[in-house]
Amino acid sequence: MSGNGRAGHITLPEIDSTNAEGFRRAQTLAGPTWILAGVQTAGRGRRARPWSSPPGNFHGTLVLKPTEPPETVALRSFAAALALRDAFVQMTGFPSSFTLKWPNDVLCNGGKIAGILLESQGLNTPDATLCIGIGVNLIAAPDAAQIEAGAVPPVSLLSETGLRITPEAFLDALAPACDRWEATFRREGFAPLRAAWLAHAARLGQPIRARTGSQTREGTFETIDPQGNLVLRTPAGTLAIPAAEVFF
Template structure:
């Protein structure tokens, strides 16, 4: 499906045939650029996900990082993971026309028909007391997904856009839909704060109101996924009360 969207003003584009990881390239590039730039790679030789887990990177899938220079404190900067998730869902809906097929899994995955089709990894570097740069890494299984045996036991099984929907989209074409979508959510975050993003994210949240497991290191807690709070933390309702969990791996 061909979807036309205007490229956001002032945002650069860099395409690399191969790279170790787009987030690593963003870190190297950060001292040399003054504005945001999308870095897209045909393949990654050392792609990684959350907690430094390897991320399989065959050609034809989407590996990109948006390098930014945010001005806010670290807490606000981290909220851009929600902007990225909303932009990803918007891009998926645009190229497939299937709004009901996609859901958002806290903290940073996009699900397609209940399987993981995309992941987001935020990394940042300091500058004095603030954040010098932000790298928003995004991996999307456009045409292929890892074997279920390659993911952690109990994790959401990976799926590909092509296998689940029959839609084949090239990485550059997907980027050209995703970048304008992210720019719109970025503008909302900067001008209106997190509240509109939080409301929209919750409208598409996977397993909201259901029992989930949240694992942080060796500690695993089970409860009802009640909401996310104004900082983006997971609110988990347990018999003894509701607790806020700022970071964890979630299992259904």
Template sequence: MPWPETYARHVLVEVDSTNAEAARRMDGLAGPAWICALSQTAARGRRGRAWNSPAGNFAATLVMRPTEPPETVALRSFVAALALYDALSDLTGTEAGLALKWPNDVLLNGGKVAGILLEGLPHGGLAVGIGVNLIAAPDRAMLEARAVAPVSVLSETGVRIQPEKMLDALAQAWAIREEAFVTYGFAAIREAWLARAARIGDTITARTSREETIGVFETVDATGQLVLNTPSGRVHIAAADVFF
């Protein structure tokens, strides 16, 4: 699989976190770069939560300097989700069981197989952190109540994928989706994401630090916000944890 020409590739044996390594390396990078670690000792998920990342699973961060306004830059979580979907379907040979969960997870047979973490870096940098359970899923006891159960690619498909092969597939898929995003804007990305979305039409719960909103998952709007149809009307939610 060809590596996209404009992206650097760094594979490390071990780091604390690929997002932290991206922040350390950003000033010395001439362009966008993928940083992949075969092992992480202090991986992080959303809201600073610990992310279990045993050897054999996939951990990588794309570091770049986007030029758009922050609200547009944030939409790259959808670009990343689509790229993950594309890469996993290519490597396993099927799209069966794959779905995208707002705001930043990939599901396989209903379980969480991958997560995405976007973090702003100094001087306009962006870190797109991605973790994929290739061979092992975290212990469910480590999860918060009602969280989607984790699964691995190996357990669900029987396909064993090496991290570096995942990196190559993901980088190529990202380059294609990123070019579409930059060229045509969010509309096409949104349409593709919605075509792969989990639980559209179902009643779900969106929880923030202050409140819970329960409603029918109607769509994602033109700014990437979750749209729920609730008894009190349509609600647009910019950021939340979603529970089925």
């Protein structure tokens, strides 16, 4: 996601975590850069959960040097989700198969096929770095028995579509899509991303559960607001939730 031309890329056979490598290399990078790993030995998802990273799946990070305030920088998770969906549709020709789950997952036929992890350091300083970590189950998905009860079951692109796509080929579709959404975000702000995201949102207008810490709220998924918060309509009123685990 560059606003100044296409991002470069670095491919490594094995690394602990592409986000960790992004931070290690950040100060030496001349511009937006993708880091792609054949294998991650310590991949992680949200809340530091381990992320299964077998060979053949996509494990990549886009390293950026953002200049905006932290709340604006965080909205790039929606740009990444939209770019992922564009890449999936381009490579499969199945637009109806791919939906977006708040806050940062992509679903294929209702199962989780990709996740996004934003991590940042030094925002609002000259050394600001944002690492947008993306994991895609191209050929393998974790065992459903390892997934938290009630969570969306994981699926792979191969199992759902029969298509075997390499990580390198997927990056060839994903990187330009990220560039396009980044350019839109810089030029027009969050509004067009919000509209596009809502057009592909999973379970919009339907009952969901949102868990924040030990508290779980149930209600109707009404929208996302201009700050990217989940808007949940409950019997007690309408809530704007900035961060939560969502269950269907």
